[in-house]
Amino acid sequence: xxxxxxxxxxxxxxxxxxxxxxxxxxxxxxxxxxxxxxxxxxxxxxxxxxxxxxxxxxxxxxxxxxxxxxxxxxxxxxxxxxxxxxxxxxxxxxxxxxxxxxxxxxxxxxxxxxxxxxxxxxxxxxxxxxxxxxxxxxxxxxxxxxxxxxxxxxxxxxxxxxxxxxxxxxxxxxxxxxxxxxxxxxxxxxxxxxxxxxxxxxxxxxxxxxxxxxxxxxxxxxxxxxxxxxxxxxxxxxxxxxxxxxxxxxxxxxxxxxxxxxxxxxxxxxxxxxxxxxxxxxxxxxxxxxxxxxxxxxxxxxxxxxxxxxxxxxxxxxxxxxxxxxxxxxxxxxxxxxxxxxxxxxxxxxxxxxxxxxxxxxxxxxxxxxxxxxxxxxxxxxxxxxxxxxxxxxxxxxxxxxxxxxxxxxxxxxxxxxxxxxxxxxxxxxxxxxxxxxxxxxxxxxxxxxxxxxxxxxxxxxxxxxxxxxxxxxxxxxxxxxxxxxxxxxxxxxxxxxxxxxxxxxxxxxxxxxxxxxxxxxxxxxxxxxxxxxxxxxxxxxxxxxxxxxxxxxxxxxxxxxxxxxxxxxxxxxxxxxxxxxxxxxxxxxxxxxxxxxxxxxxxxxxxxxxxxxxxxxxxxxxxxxxxxxxxxxxxxxxxxxxxxxxxxxxxxxxxxxxxxxxxxxxxxxxxxxxxxxxxxxxxxxxxxxxxxxxxxxxxxxxxxx
Amino acid sequence: xxxxxxxxxxxxxxxxxxxxxxxxxxxxxxxxxxxxxxxxxxxxxxxxxxxxxxxxxxxxxxxxxxxxxxxxxxxxxxxxxxxxxxxxxxxxxxxxxxxxxxxxxxxxxxxxxxxxxxxxxxxxxxxxxxxxxxxxxxxxxxxxxxxxxxxxxxxxxxxxxxxxxxxxxxxxxxxxxxxxxxxxxxxxxxxxxxxxxxxxxxxxxxxxxxxxxxxxxxxxxxxxxxxxxxxxxxxxxxxxxxxxxxxxxxxxxxxxxxxxxxxxxxxxxxxxx
Numbered sequence: 001x002x003x004x005x006x007x008x009x010x011x012x013x014x015x016x017x018x019x020x021x022x023x024x025x026x027x028x029x030x031x032x033x034x035x036x037x038x039x040x041x042x043x044x045x046x047x048x049x050x051x052x053x054x055x056x057x058x059x060x061x062x063x064x065x066x067x068x069x070x071x072x073x074x075x076x077x078x079x080x081x082x083x084x085x086x087x088x089x090x091x092x093x094x095x096x097x098x099x100x101x102x103x104x105x106x107x108x109x110x111x112x113x114x115x116x117x118x119x120x121x122x123x124x125x126x127x128x129x130x131x132x133x134x135x136x137x138x139x140x141x142x143x144x145x146x147x148x149x150x151x152x153x154x155x156x157x158x159x160x161x162x163x164x165x166x167x168x169x170x171x172x173x174x175x176x177x178x179x180x181x182x183x184x185x186x187x188x189x190x191x192x193x194x195x196x197x198x199x200x201x202x203x204x205x206x207x208x209x210x211x212x213x214x215x216x217x218x219x220x221x222x223x224x225x226x227x228x229x230x231x232x233x234x235x236x237x238x239x240x241x242x243x244x245x246x247x248x249x250x251x252x253x254x255x256x257x258x259x260x261x262x263x264x265x266x267x268x269x270x271x272x273x274x275x276x277x278x279x280x281x282x283x284x285x286x287x288x289x290x291x292x293x294x295x296x297x298x299x300x301x302x303x304x305x306x307x308x309x310x311x312x313x314x315x316x317x318x319x320x321x322x323x324x325x326x327x328x329x330x331x332x333x334x335x336x337x338x339x340x341x342x343x344x345x346x347x348x349x350x351x352x353x354x355x356x357x358x359x360x361x362x363x364x365x366x367x368x369x370x371x372x373x374x375x376x377x378x379x380x381x382x383x384x385x386x387x388x389x390x391x392x393x394x395x396x397x398x399x400x401x402x403x404x405x406x407x408x409x410x411x412x413x414x415x416x417x418x419x420x421x422x423x424x425x426x427x428x429x430x431x432x433x434x435x436x437x438x439x440x441x442x443x444x445x446x447x448x449x450x451x452x453x454x455x456x457x458x459x460x461x462x463x464x465x466x467x468x469x470x471x472x473x474x475x476x477x478x479x480x481x482x483x484x485x486x487x488x489x490x491x492x493x494x495x496x497x498x499x500x501x502x503x504x505x506x507x508x509x510x511x512x513x514x515x516x517x518x519x520x521x522x523x524x525x526x527x528x529x530x531x532x533x534x535x536x537x538x539x540x541x542x543x544x545x546x547x548x549x550x551x552x553x554x555x556x557x558x559x560x561x562x563x564x565x566x567x568x569x570x571x572x573x574x575x576x577x578x579x580x581x582x583x584x585x586x587x588x589x590x591x592x593x594x595x596x597x598x599x600x601x602x603x604x605x606x607x608x609x610x611x612x613x614x615x616x617x618x619x620x621x622x623x624x625x626x627x628x629x630x631x632x633x634x635x636x637x638x639x640x641x642x643x644x645x646x647x648x649x650x651x652x653x654x655x656x657x658x659x660x661x662x663x664x665x666x667x668x669x670x671x672x673x674x675x676x677x678x679x680x681x682x683x684x685x686x687x688x689x690x691x692x693x694x695x696x697x698x699x700x701x702x703x704x705x706x
Numbered sequence: 707x708x709x710x711x712x713x714x715x716x717x718x719x720x721x722x723x724x725x726x727x728x729x730x731x732x733x734x735x736x737x738x739x740x741x742x743x744x745x746x747x748x749x750x751x752x753x754x755x756x757x758x759x760x761x762x763x764x765x766x767x768x769x770x771x772x773x774x775x776x777x778x779x780x781x782x783x784x785x786x787x788x789x790x791x792x793x794x795x796x797x798x799x800x801x802x803x804x805x806x807x808x809x810x811x812x813x814x815x816x817x818x819x820x821x822x823x824x825x826x827x828x829x830x831x832x833x834x835x836x837x838x839x840x841x842x843x844x845x846x847x848x849x850x851x852x853x854x855x856x857x858x859x860x861x862x863x864x865x866x867x868x869x870x871x872x873x874x875x876x877x878x879x880x881x882x883x884x885x886x887x888x889x890x891x892x893x894x895x896x897x898x899x900x901x902x903x904x905x906x907x908x909x910x911x912x913x914x915x916x917x918x919x920x921x922x923x924x925x926x927x928x929x930x931x932x933x934x935x936x937x938x939x940x941x942x943x944x945x946x947x948x949x950x951x952x953x954x955x956x957x958x959x960x961x962x963x964x965x966x967x968x969x970x971x972x973x974x975x976x977x978x979x
Contacts, residue, residue: 288908295908410904417904424907425740433721433738511907 006209008119009102009127010200014238023249030253037260041269044308044350051304053276064274073274073390077319077620084143088186091137095193098130124216131197131217134190141187148179155318162332162375169341169368175316178263189251196244198223202237266315270391273313276306277392282383283593284545285400288510295510296404299361300345307398308350311343313391320385320395325623325642326378333378335385335395338371342398345369364405373411376402380642381506381628382588387619400628403508412507419632420509427498427519429632430468437462438494440473446484449491455528456491458483461520461543461556463536464499465664471671472664475687479535479559482692486571490533496523500539502589505546507629514550517542521552532556535689537589537596537663538627544594558590560599560662563692567606574695577608580657582691583650584611585670586621587663600662600688607695609660612653614646622646624669631665643673656683660691707768707867709752710826712775712817712844713745713789715782716837729944741785744832746792746902748895749774751862752830753793753903759866768867771795773824777805777816783918790913791905797916798824802923804930809938810838814846816933819926821851827867829892833858841894848892855892856885860899864889 012020053060067073071089075082102118109115118126148156163170197220204210205228214221232240259265288295297303303311320335321327327334345363349356366372376399385395406412407420422431441448451459460483466476483490501516520543524532532554534540540558547554566572582604590596597618604611616622625635625642635641647670650659659674661667670685716739723736749772756770774789775798776782786797800816808816821829829851831844841857848855856873860882864871868889875883876896887893923929935941956963 295906407904408906408908410906412904414901420904425738435721509906511909511911515907 006119007213008123010204010210011102011106014242026250027253030257033257034259037257037265040351041260041265041312044346045305047301047350047355048303048305048308049301051306053306054278060275060277063277064271067274068271073392076388076390077322078317080143081147081317084140084147087136087140088144089140091133091135091140091190092186094133095130095137095190098126098133101126124213127213127216128218131194131219134193135219138187138190141183141190145183145187148183153318155322156316157318158316160337161327161330161334162337162372167368169344172340179316182263185251185255189248189255192244192248192251194219194223196241196248198227199232199237199241199244202227202232203234203241205234205237263315266313266391269309269312270315273310273392276309278394280545281394282381282386282396283541284549285397285505287549288404294405295408296406296508297363297398297401298405299358300342300349300363301355301361302363302401303342303346303398307394308346310393310398311339311346314339314343314393315391316340317390319388319390320393323384323388323620325380325382325384325625325645328622329625329640329642329645331378331636331639332372333375335379335399338375338395338399339393341369341371363402371402373406376406377412377633379403379628380588380623380625380630382623383592384588384620384623387592400506400508404510405508407508407510413633415634416507416629416632420504420507420512423499423504424512424515427516428464428468429499430464432468434495436495437467437497438492440467440476441480441492444477444480444484448480449489451491451493451527451529452496452523454491456489457530458488458490458562459524459527459529459532460490460492461500461532461534461536461539462492462497463534463539463664465668466535467497469664469668472667475664475667475689476535478687478693479689481698482563482566482572482689482696485696485698486566488566488571491527491529493523493527496526498523500536500542502538502542502546503627503629503631505542506627507632517547517550517552521547521550524552524554530555533559533562535559535662535664537587537593538665541589541593558594558596558599558662560590560596560603560688564599564602564606567603572692572696574607575697576695578691578695580609580691581653581655582609582611582658582660583614583653583656584617584660584662584688585614585624585646585650585666586618587661587666588621588623588627590662591621592619600660603688603692604660607691609658609691612656614649614653616646616649622649624663624666624673626665626669631669641669641673641676643669644677646670647673647677647679651677651679651682658691659683659685660688661685662688708771708773708824708826709755709828709830709866710773710775710821710824711745711749711752711789711794712829712831712847713749713785714742714776714832714835714843715739715778715785716742716835718837725945725947729946730942731945739781739785741788742832742835742837744834744836744895744897745789747897747899748830748832748893749789749792749794750900750902751895752828754900755864755866756793756795767865770866773798773826775800775817775820775824777801777808777813780920786918787910787913787916788905790916790918791909792903796919798919798921800921800923800926802930802933804923804934807935807938807941808933809940810840810842811846811939812933812937814843815850815937816923816926816928817843817847818850819928820921821847823926825890827890828864828871829853829890831892831894833894833896844892844894851890851892853890853892854887855894856887857894858896859893860896862893862895862899 071082071086074085105116105118158172158175160170197217201210201214201220201224214224259267316336318336324333324335342363348369349361363370379399381396381400383396410417419429423429426432427434449456462476466472498516498519500520501513504516505513532543534556537558540556543554544556584600584604586597601611623642624646650656659670661670667685667687674680674685717737719732720736720738724733726733752772756772758764759767759770772794773796774786774794776786777800779801782799786799790797798820800820829847834841845855845857856875858876859873860876861874862871870886870888872884872886873893875885877883923933931937956966
């Protein structure tokens with residue numbers, strides 16, 4: 001045996017055969033416990049409703065791998081925790097791969113094929129890499145302990161906004177115990193690994209190929225030096241090595257065995273959740289299958305397997321809890337707790353041998369694990385939770401599907417029920433006559449084409465708020481003058497248009513949504529046009545992302561990108577720049593839902609405004625509170641509204657002139673919040689369209705209106 | 707055991723309506739039809755009685771069948787489907803061209819005839835209809851049937867099949883009257899007696915599969931002479947839009963508004979301008 005070959009990992013050296021056999025026995029038992037746990041989890045998911053995934057597996061694997069390896073989603077909005085997790089992840093991964101390589105050679109390749117590679121330079125290099133990996137792991141773990149123990153970020157507080165102190169599942173101390181146990185076990189495994197390595201070095205001090213190469217394990221070698229300085233001899237090293245070997249080994253095996261039964265399973269469930277992620281989860285909600293006996297989620301088994309998997313992927317990181325506008329204003333909703341509640345419910349009902357009776361599977365209610373109506377109705381479906389979740393949990397579709405069940409039972413605010421009936425009757429949420437839908441255009445000095453009667457290039461889908469709300473009608477008229485001035489060939493559907501249904505769908509009234517989408521698609525099919533333009537991000541979202549599922553495939557633009565093109569083409573020109581200090585509020589349905597972040601900002605720049613961003617902008621924009629049908633449900637009296645919270649954020653910008661919105665509902669919500677927060681007179685809320693009108697002088701024909 | 711609920715599809719005026727030629731009604735084109743608001747409550751009350759009787763704890767209770775009946779042309783089917791979606795078991799629609807022009811007395815005669823055929827334990831009607839506001843139909847039907855009646859019922863305690871029911875009636879001035887009534891009886895139900903449920907579009911669609919029993923006058927044992935103007939105690943002569951009031955909004959800023967107000971006062975007093 002050459003010297004290089006002699007340099008290798010010491011494994012069962014000096015172990016009696018019985019002890020080696022004992023170890024293998026325990027290892028197999030640990031693997032069996034692990035596999036049983038995996039089986040129970042998979043059986044749980046299979047007890048959910050069926051679902052067919054869209055998209056090829058290759059793309060999914062690539063996307064998941066990139067996210068896991070880069071930790072891009074884990075580090076968002078919390079780079080320190082993300083960095084620490086990356087250290088733990090890579091440390092753990094390398095140590096795991098290292099250990100797996102030993103098994104590969106010792107238990108498989110060598111006994112079967114006589115192949116040995118775990119020696120010489122390869123071994124030394126691995127030894128070094130694993131020592132560094134151990135440092136990364138311990139460093140990451142120590143930071144996480146510091147974070148949980150001292151930094152205590154509010155998002156890691158498990159107290160629930162939808163429960164009261166004293167409720168059985170209010171604080172959930174078992175979660176905290178598990179968090180700490182997880183950190184400590186990993187820390188002890190890592191630390192005893194180093195100690196074991198050091199003890200082995202001391203024990204084999206006289207063996208040249210071990211001792212001379214010890215600095216390839218720098219941490220182990222340093223600890224060995226300390227141990228020797230402390231008086232540990234070779235014999236003592238041997239005894240310590242044997243004891244630590246068993247301690248370290250058994251702890252590691254116990255850790256592996258417990259993976260499927262503890263939060264450690266996120267190693268697999270988070271990756272699997274990323275793998276089955278639906279990139280359009282909240283933008284495009286799922287239809288109620290024709291075959292469904294009842295719509296929506298009533299029982300835990302009505303969640304599909306992917307949703308059940310989502311529940312287990314949650315790591316309680318609290319990013320959704322932090323981002324949720326309902327939670328921020330004290331509403332009884334945290335997206336995190338919806339997921340965790342359902343997870344507990346699924347654990348107690350679906351992990352046992354037989355699925356309990358249907359009556360015990362009801363997820364609606366106030367018992368532990370159940371979700372209360374008030375919680376579900378607090379959601380604005382703004383998608384902030386889905387967007388920030390590092391492991392692709394899709395909260396909003398679950399919440400909306402649970403609402404579908406509530407709607408079917410009529411369990412909703414009476415005003416919301418009334419509004420839905422009104423929309424069914426009149427096609428709009430204002431209860432106005434259909435005939436009046438185009439009335440706002442009567443005061444214009446030109447006639448807007450009826451797209452049902454003559455072909456147009458641009459079909460303008462106006463939407464409810466822009467058509468009927470008096471304040472928004474002014475903006476709507478202004479937008480008409482801009483299109484007219486730019487010479488755009490456009491028309492509207494007049495009373496052929498109905499509420500687009502985006503919010504009706506998010507309320508959970510799928511039947512009414514189908515009626516509205518069907519009516520609008522029929523009207524659009526009857527018109528001849530090249531593209532659709534709308535000033536309403538809600539209509540924009542549903543026509544763009546959801547109408548295709550109902551056979552309506554159209555090219556549609558939000559006005560911000562359409563006007564940007566008109567400016568670029570020189571059809572509109574800024575003649576009076578506006579040197580205003582402005583901040584821009586990203587509408588949920590334009591920004592987060594459809595990634596339309598740039599066009600409005602470019603327009604503001606074009607107008608000569610100085611754009612000062614709020615802390616929560618772009619993908620972290622803070623919902624005005626009107627989404628998901630909440631505009632039809634009164635907010636609790638006295639409590640802060642999301643729009644007020646947002647206006648206060650804007651008010652902190654020194655010297656702010658104008659708070660710019662680009663959504664009809666935003667205009668209503670924020671003009672109200674400006675007054676109720678006492679900020680009236682300090683700055684103004686304006687539609688971007690109004691600013692553009694100010695900067696682009698009206699042509700002669702429009703002068704009367706401007 | 708059966709509860710019969712008389713319902714009506716009422717009309718609401720759309721924007722810019724016009725009076726039909728002949729001057730006795732609004733042009734159909736400008737009417738939006740929907741179920742009468744009061745009937746939502748009377749139907750809900752019947753369905754609640756049915757559901758309570760179906761509770762496992764009420765095993766001894768008789769099963770209840772809720773039947774809605776209306777006198778209307780086929781456009782009312784939409785409203786009947788809503789009733790079916792909300793829990794009615796059957797829907798009956800009675801119509802004949804001769805019925806046009808009937809007053810509440812004639813309509814009540816038809817409903818009473820239908821009630822005789824169905825022989826329910828209770829006949830519910832709304833206190834009034836939101837379009838014509840006669841508040842007569844239910845009570846007149848009681849007269850035709852010779853049944854006791856109670857009007858403006860705001861709460862009801864009734865066990866299906868019981869010989870008597872106890873109810874409270876709303877009187878003027880915030881008073882309530884508790885009444886014991888012998889069954890079968892006719893009750894006209896007031897708003898607020900319960901919270902009508904929401905009928906999801908899905909349930910309305912599913913109700914479309916349930917049949918609506920369409921009956922002619924002869925099916926209920928009546929003839930053309932019993933209905934229409936011939937069978938009515940009153941007839942509409944004409945419908946009119948009252949002259950616009952003289953209210954006006956004074957525009958302008960405060961001094962201008964004050965000036966204008968002073969002018970108007972002077973005009974009224976007839977003094978010098």
